[in-house]
Amino acid sequence: MQRILVTGGAGFLGSHLCERLLAAGHHVTCVDNYSTGSERNIAHLIPHANFEAIRHDMTLPIFVEVDRIYNLACPASPVHYRRDPVQTLKTCVYGAVNALELARRAKIRILQASTAEVYGDPEVHPQHEGYWGRVNPIGMRGCYDEGKRCADTLFFDYWRQYRVPIKVMRIFNAYGPRMQPDDGRVISSFIVQALRGEPITIYGDGLQTRSFCYVDDLIDGMIRFMESPAEFVGPVNIGNPEESTIRELAEKIIRLTDSASLIRLQELPDDDPRRRRPDISLARRELNFAPTVPLDEGLRRTIEYFRALNLSAAG
Numbered sequence: 428m429q430r431i432l433v434t435g436g437a438g439f440l441g442s443h444l445c446e447r448l449l450a451a452g453h454h455v456t457c458v459d460n461y462s463t464g465s466e467r468n469i470a471h472l473i474p475h476a477n478f479e480a481i482r483h484d485m486t487l488p489i490f491v492e493v494d495r496i497y498n499l500a501c502p503a504s505p506v507h508y509r510r511d512p513v514q515t516l517k518t519c520v521y522g523a524v525n526a527l528e529l530a531r532r533a534k535i536r537i538l539q540a541s542t543a544e545v546y547g548d549p550e551v552h553p554q555h556e557g558y559w560g561r562v563n564p565i566g567m568r569g570c571y572d573e574g575k576r577c578a579d580t581l582f583f584d585y586w587r588q589y590r591v592p593i594k595v596m597r598i599f600n601a602y603g604p605r606m607q608p609d610d611g612r613v614i615s616s617f618i619v620q621a622l623r624g625e626p627i628t629i630y631g632d633g634l635q636t637r638s639f640c641y642v643d644d645l646i647d648g649m650i651r652f653m654e655s656p657a658e659f660v661g662p663v664n665i666g667n668p669e670e671s672t673i674r675e676l677a678e679k680i681i682r683l684t685d686s687a688s689l690i691r692l693q694e695l696p697d698d699d700p701r702r703r704r705p706d707i708s709l710a711r712r713e714l715n716f717a718p719t720v721p722l723d724e725g726l727r728r729t730i731e732y733f734r735a736l737n738l739s740a741a742g
């Protein structure tokens with residue numbers, strides 16, 4: 428049994444991770460300031476004897492006795508991170524320093540939830556870990572993209588300078604139950620719109636692509652990476668290389684929800700990456716990682732979740 432700290436443990440990915448670690452018999456400390464995470468996401472874990480939740484902002488130092496740290500704390504949806512860009516950047520950078528300092532003192536393993544956003548609007552397709560990225564440092568996404576890039580730098584410097592055992596994971600678009608209905612992300616937005624019979628808002632021409640990974644597969648990759656040999660520090664891409672255009676995604680969701688929603692084209696946000704698909708050959712080779720949930724199946728499960736929320740019409 429390990430004692431494991433999950434920062435951002437009440438978020439979408441964090442809550443699934445806490446659940447899986449508890450099910451594997453570990454003790455889990457969840458840290459969250461509930462800025463975008465939600466107490467609802469972990470309510471079912473609270474009665475568990477091996478679970479504890481601490482309200483804490485990772486921009487401030489923290490001291491807990493643990494054997495592993497998963498550093499997930501950060502708003503991750505463009506709508507959320509643009510709401511308070513300075514706090515987003517601080518969470519990325521100070522949050523990384525605080526988590527790394529704890530790992531350094533306790534001499535424990537730490538995994539960083541990095542992101543495909545470090546590749547920016549990429550000139551290389553699919554994206555492999557050796558690609559340095561193309562990011563606008565002063566654009567609307569800069570607070571998140573550059574924050575996460577700086578965090579990657581911090582992780583590698585703590586490893587080189589202090590020999591902290593790091594794991595840097597590049598997460599590509601993940602989806603599944605417990606995404607927030609109003610987080611502005613494409614899958615949650617489209618499902619909510621389809622279930623309410625509202626227009627599906629495609630930004631731009633809808634020909635931009637993303638590759639969506641079901642949450643269970645992503646968490647599987649995350650835990651495999653954490654427990655892989657110490658010398659494999661990454662960065663490693665984790666995601667599902669099944670690529671679709673946003674328009675195809677909209678049509679799929681309309682079909683799967685049996686919705687009468689129409690499509691409405693809206694302006695494309697600045698710096699929106701044109702194409703994104705992970706090259707996961709490194710994860711396949713080093714971690715024996717392979718996503719198993721096809722998009723249709725994952726969407727069905729996610730739609731079921733949103734249906735059960737009984738979302739009333741907006742307004």
Ligand code: UDP
Nearest residue numbers: 505611612613614616628629630635673699
């Ligand atoms: N998008 C869209 N309509 C929406 C929300 C998002 O067309 O209501 C597009 C967005 O412009 C982007 C893609 O869907 O090209 C994925 O957006 P999301 O915010 O989910 O993820 P990210 O851009 O961070 O990969």
